[in-house]
Amino acid sequence: MSDKKKIVVIGAGWAGLGATYHLVKQGYDVTLLEASPYAGGLVAGWKTPQGRSIEAGIHGFWYPYQNIFRLVRELKLHPFTPFTRSNQYSPFGLEASSPIFQEKPILPSPLGTFIYPEFYRLPLVDRLSALPLMYGLVDFDNSQEAWYRYDKVTARELFRQYGVSERLYNESFEPMLLVGLFAPGEQCSAAAALGMLYYFILAHQPNFDVVWCRGTVGEKIFQPWIKKIEELGGKVLTNKRVTDIMIDREGKAGGVVCAEEVFEAEAVISGVSVTGMKKIVNNSQNLGKYQEFRQLNNLGAIDIVAVRLWFDKRINIPLPSNAGFGFDRTTGWTFFDLNTLHDQYKEEEGSVIEVDFYHANQLLPMSDEEIIKKVHQDLILCIPDFVSGKIVDYSVVRVPQGVTHFAPGSYQHLLKVNTSIPNLFMSGDWIITNHGSWSQEKAYVTGLEAANQTINYFKEGKSANIIPVEKDEPHIEIARIINRNIRSLTKGFLPDF
Numbered sequence: 001m002s003d004k005k006k007i008v009v010i011g012a013g014w015a016g017l018g019a020t021y022h023l024v025k026q027g028y029d030v031t032l033l034e035a036s037p038y039a040g041g042l043v044a045g046w047k048t049p050q051g052r053s054i055e056a057g058i059h060g061f062w063y064p065y066q067n068i069f070r071l072v073r074e075l076k077l078h079p080f081t082p083f084t085r086s087n088q089y090s091p092f093g094l095e096a097s098s099p100i101f102q103e104k105p106i107l108p109s110p111l112g113t114f115i116y117p118e119f120y121r122l123p124l125v126d127r128l129s130a131l132p133l134m135y136g137l138v139d140f141d142n143s144q145e146a147w148y149r150y151d152k153v154t155a156r157e158l159f160r161q162y163g164v165s166e167r168l169y170n171e172s173f174e175p176m177l178l179v180g181l182f183a184p185g186e187q188c189s190a191a192a193a194l195g196m197l198y199y200f201i202l203a204h205q206p207n208f209d210v211v212w213c214r215g216t217v218g219e220k221i222f223q224p225w226i227k228k229i230e231e232l233g234g235k236v237l238t239n240k241r242v243t244d245i246m247i248d249r250e251g252k253a254g255g256v257v258c259a260e261e262v263f264e265a266e267a268v269i270s271g272v273s274v275t276g277m278k279k280i281v282n283n284s285q286n287l288g289k290y291q292e293f294r295q296l297n298n299l300g301a302i303d304i305v306a307v308r309l310w311f312d313k314r315i316n317i318p319l320p321s322n323a324g325f326g327f328d329r330t331t332g333w334t335f336f337d338l339n340t341l342h343d344q345y346k347e348e349e350g351s352v353i354e355v356d357f358y359h360a361n362q363l364l365p366m367s368d369e370e371i372i373k374k375v376h377q378d379l380i381l382c383i384p385d386f387v388s389g390k391i392v393d394y395s396v397v398r399v400p401q402g403v404t405h406f407a408p409g410s411y412q413h414l415l416k417v418n419t420s421i422p423n424l425f426m427s428g429d430w431i432i433t434n435h436g437s438w439s440q441e442k443a444y445v446t447g448l449e450a451a452n453q454t455i456n457y458f459k460e461g462k463s464a465n466i467i468p469v470e471k472d473e474p475h476i477e478i479a480r481i482i483n484r485n486i487r488s489l490t491k492g493f494l495p496d497f
């Protein structure tokens, strides 16, 4: 390309970095502006003054994150642990253990997901009450129509309507919603619940298998990735909070405002979170004129608290990755043995434990000391050996309004990659895409989609090849075809339930 097109990308999370990397590879002149001192967004890691690595929560990479896995191979990085098993605890102790599903004989989905985990207390009859929910999973095919159909209903109502037992809901589905969508069922869209559960758990037996970074994602993936972006000529500037997007007389984006600075651009890509975008819109001289941006104020976000604890001695923790339920009614939590997962802590004398709370609204006002006390008590209920451990250091990271809230009725307010401003493209884990992925993989995929729309707009460069999610298994595909046909046949004379 002789005359390089100038692109500004806002926000250096998976989405913004994904868009930036692809566009610099295609010869664009890209400047990525990040508000905070570190790139990486929710996945950034940093060090305490004592040199200890911390981050805003541990991040798993599930089996279907094929675009991220390909990126990591392309960058010649080896950041991941092997696939890990996980345990689930309640205040009564160990409740369930999950195997590595791909190591078990593969059964038609979702049979393996129901048969292979070991449940120590949950009766079979409760587990069987999930079967009618299969219809919801068949009916929800990630299409726009399906989103509108199910988005009006809460996930709690959906599980009740399908006859899922109270106990199965409380001990299995609600903890998954709290960890996967960061909210309890009565505050989650049923569409988001079905989409998330299908992607992570039910579509294919190995989907629930997960690997972790052998350190912070910041050091293991983002730092070398940014180095590569810079080698290719991209600029990644931190401490640059974008306050407005400039729109010219023709209704096109002409650049961004960053406090006193202006960065001119021929196209702009946003990779910021819902909360970040709302702040830009509410401060903007321009975006408030557009209904699609004004209505972002109908969207919400959820609070997170991430705690890292250093103990004086090693505590025997059976598995590195663990989830808890039944401790706080509307808060989910997970805990991780970092001596096993992170290279840095393998030789550490005492245990290093990460504990992440999702939908942590009521924890935010507590002091660090109160939070640490609560965490220690909860850990003791799960694994009594924690009683003998003394906490010698800790970090508490609060992320208010950090993650997207897929609330009932929120779908109508979410943005797509293309906006009514022809050269302003959106990306991030809250942007509508047909891809079917969630969380980090979705953020990265929508970043690539935004890059592809930029390429399409200028007709210069090669689009990124996005790996689609694995096809539905044949029996699900057939069930979906039959269901669609029945729906369209009965549309004329039956009310739409």
Ligand SMILES: Cc1cc2nc3c(=O)[nH]c(=O)nc-3n(C[C@H](O)[C@H](O)[C@H](O)COP(=O)(O)OP(=O)(O)OC[C@H]3O[C@@H](n4cnc5c(N)ncnc54)[C@H](O)[C@@H]3O)c2cc1C
Pocket (backbone or CB within 6 Å): 010, 011, 012, 013, 014, 015, 016, 033, 034, 035, 036, 039, 040, 041, 042, 043, 056, 057, 058, 059, 060, 061, 240, 241, 242, 243, 271, 272, 273, 276, 277, 280, 304, 306, 356, 399, 402, 403, 427, 428, 429, 430, 438, 439, 440, 441, 443
């Ligand atoms: C505790 C926790 C645990 C999680 N666990 C997992 C997990 O196990 N697996 C998984 O896949 N996902 C997990 N997630 C979700 C995952 O972190 C997100 O889906 C993903 O990181 C979103 O990436 P993003 O690029 O869309 O947005 P973000 O990571 O939010 O990045 C947006 C960036 O934009 C920047 N920004 C905002 N406003 C401005 C502005 N005005 N100007 C410039 N920059 C701005 C922000 O500083 C940020 O760096 C977890 C999240 C949390 C909080």
